[in-house]
Amino acid sequence: MKNHKRFEELIQGYLDNALDNKERRDLEKHLKSCEKCKEELKRKETLLQKLRLTKEEIQCPDYLIDNILKNTTQEEVPVIISSAKIRWRYLAVSAAAVLIIVSTVLLNIDNDNLTLTTKKPQEIQKTETLDEIEVLKSAEKSLDKEKVEEVGDARPVVESRLKEAKVPRTSLPVAKKDFVEGEKIQKFSKELAAPKGKTTMDFSQSEETYSLEPPNFKIERLSSKISESALAGGIISEEDFKETRFVFPEEGSVVGKDFEIVFILEDPDEAVEISLDGEKITNYTKDEDSNVIFIGSDSIPPLEEGLHYLSLSTKGEKNITFYKEG
Amino acid sequence: MIYNMTNNYEITNELTQDVFMNAWRGFKSFRGDSAVYTWLYRIALNTVFKYRREQARKRDKVSIDDIADPATEGNPEKFALMKSERQLIKNMIYLLPKKYQEILVLRYYEDCDYSAIAQILGIPIGTVRSRLHRTLIKLGEMVKEKI
Numbered sequence: 001m002k003n004h005k006r007f008e009e010l011i012q013g014y015l016d017n018a019l020d021n022k023e024r025r026d027l028e029k030h031l032k033s034c035e036k037c038k039e040e041l042k043r044k045e046t047l048l049q050k051l052r053l054t055k056e057e058i059q060c061p062d063y064l065i066d067n068i069l070k071n072t073t074q075e076e077v078p079v080i081i082s083s084a085k086i087r088w089r090y091l092a093v094s095a096a097a098v099l100i101i102v103s104t105v106l107l108n109i110d111n112d113n114l115t116l117t118t119k120k121p122q123e124i125q126k127t128e129t130l131d132e133i134e135v136l137k138s139a140e141k142s143l144d145k146e147k148v149e150e151v152g153d154a155r156p157v158v159e160s161r162l163k164e165a166k167v168p169r170t171s172l173p174v175a176k177k178d179f180v181e182g183e184k185i186q187k188f189s190k191e192l193a194a195p196k197g198k199t200t201m202d203f204s205q206s207e208e209t210y211s212l213e214p215p216n217f218k219i220e221r222l223s224s225k226i227s228e229s230a231l232a233g234g235i236i237s238e239e240d241f242k243e244t245r246f247v248f249p250e251e252g253s254v255v256g257k258d259f260e261i262v263f264i265l266e267d268p269d270e271a272v273e274i275s276l277d278g279e280k281i282t283n284y285t286k287d288e289d290s291n292v293i294f295i296g297s298d299s300i301p302p303l304e305e306g307l308h309y310l311s312l313s314t315k316g317e318k319n320i321t322f323y324k325e326g
Numbered sequence: 327m328i329y330n331m332t333n334n335y336e337i338t339n340e341l342t343q344d345v346f347m348n349a350w351r352g353f354k355s356f357r358g359d360s361a362v363y364t365w366l367y368r369i370a371l372n373t374v375f376k377y378r379r380e381q382a383r384k385r386d387k388v389s390i391d392d393i394a395d396p397a398t399e400g401n402p403e404k405f406a407l408m409k410s411e412r413q414l415i416k417n418m419i420y421l422l423p424k425k426y427q428e429i430l431v432l433r434y435y436e437d438c439d440y441s442a443i444a445q446i447l448g449i450p451i452g453t454v455r456s457r458l459h460r461t462l463i464k465l466g467e468m469v470k471e472k473i
Contacts, residue, residue: 012459016433018440047466048434054416055435058329064339068346 007034011041015048327367330435331374331427333416341377345370364445367436371428371446411469418468426461433458 010027013019019027031038274281328345329338349369419427432438432446444451 009456009459012462013455016440016455016458018455043466044462047462047469050411050415051419051430051434051465054330054412054419056330056333058335058338060342061339064342068343071343071347071350 004034004037007037008040011037011044014041015044327370327431327436328374331431332377337377341370341373344377345373348373361442361445364442367432367438367442367446368448371431375424375428414472415465415469418465418472421468422461422465425457426464429454429457430461430465 007027007030010019010023010030013023014027031041274284328341329335332338332341345366349366419430422430429443429447432443438446440451440454443449443454447454449457
């Protein structure tokens with residue numbers, strides 16, 4: 001009887017094509033001599049045929065997809081960074097996400113805007129606006145490569161240029177537009193060329209600006225080698241990623257505040273190194289089997305006022321640096 | 327999947343949005359040790375059953391774990407008496423206990439294999455086969471009884 005019950009379950013596996021070779025052979029042999037199991041197989045087979053006919057499929061309406069995208073991109077989100085194959089669109093999402101998480105949850109800030117700005121190299125050279133970001137850009141652009149190597153770090157030079165500028169942060173360009181992934185960046189840049197609705201200032205054609213609501217941080221891409229294909233979602237070289245930063249242009253500080261930054265690695269086994277201001281962080285949370293890394297405020301030493309640099313690197317292949325200004 | 331579990335276009339749209347919003351909001355709890363689609367299936371199942379529980383509570387406090395409902399407008403038994411055998415089977419599925427219903431939907435509507443089902447439902451892979459076996463036996467009995 002017990003043996004018979006086993007065959008009944010094997011029939012189930014047989015119908016679901018989920019038996020190994022031995023089980024299948026055993027069952028087929030048994031079916032030759034057991035009428036009851038033969039009937040059971042036939043009965044289930046018939047029922048399954050009828051059952052499958054009851055399945056109905058409907059087309060997902062476009063407005064539903066639009067609604068979901070709209071709703072999700074307006075809320076705070078976790079970060080997605082693929083360390084194995086870093087793509088611009090991931091970076092864009094992640095940058096926004098990190099900022100949103102930190103800002104909306106933890107900072108005392110005004111309900112302003114979050115702006116993502118990218119500029120092409122020749123356009124950066126043309127830029128004459130004296131705001132904080134532009135100063136950082138020009139400082140970076142003018143850095144002598146050898147000098148950087150000599151110093152070992154470009155940041156002091158950038159910082160000093162920033163201090164010299166003394167530009168009020170309120171001069172940062174602001175535009176309101178729902179954030180989208182990198183694949184849509186070019187599309188939106190065209191839309192932004194003819195701003196409408198809530199847009200509060202004009203943009204030169206050399207500037208591509210995207211914003212998130214409601215936080216008020218700026219994500220700045222300083223790379224001078226962003227290719228068109230990269231912007232469209234292609235893989236970006238290591239060089240392209242050397243200067244990607246998160247800028248917190250608002251008054252106020254994250255110092256002493258709780259926050260959490262989330263990275264998601266494409267490969268859970270990938271070795272990564274996370275550092276803050278050049279100091280390696282080891283106190284972050286990463287489950288053994290998980291590809292998610294949490295860096296909480298308890299993972300790092302107390303932050304003082306000023307610029308901070310959070311970076312994630314993978315075996316020297318890529319390095320993403322996030323600048324945090326307290 | 328949601329449509330096949332609710333049989334109602336409007337409710338399906340509403341719950342689909344809920345699923346993605348829940349996934350979005352709960353993304354931090356996603357450990358990454360399973361595929362995203364299995365995680366989403368779990369959220370979808372939870373969302374559908376939660377909706378049904380709420381509907382049941384609103385109606386007459388009938389436990390939805392024992393009696394399912396969705397598009398039956400509050401009277402699944404009556405709905406199940408419809409003449410079409412196809413419709414009859416569909417409505418008998420709604421009347422299955424939750425644990426049978428979810429595994430049946432995943433296997434025969436969504437074509438998930440045993441391994442995926444085990445992940446989605448958080449049960450051992452060996453249990454998938456035995457539970458499917460019991461599910462079909464139960465469904466067969468219910469349909470036979472109605473016919």
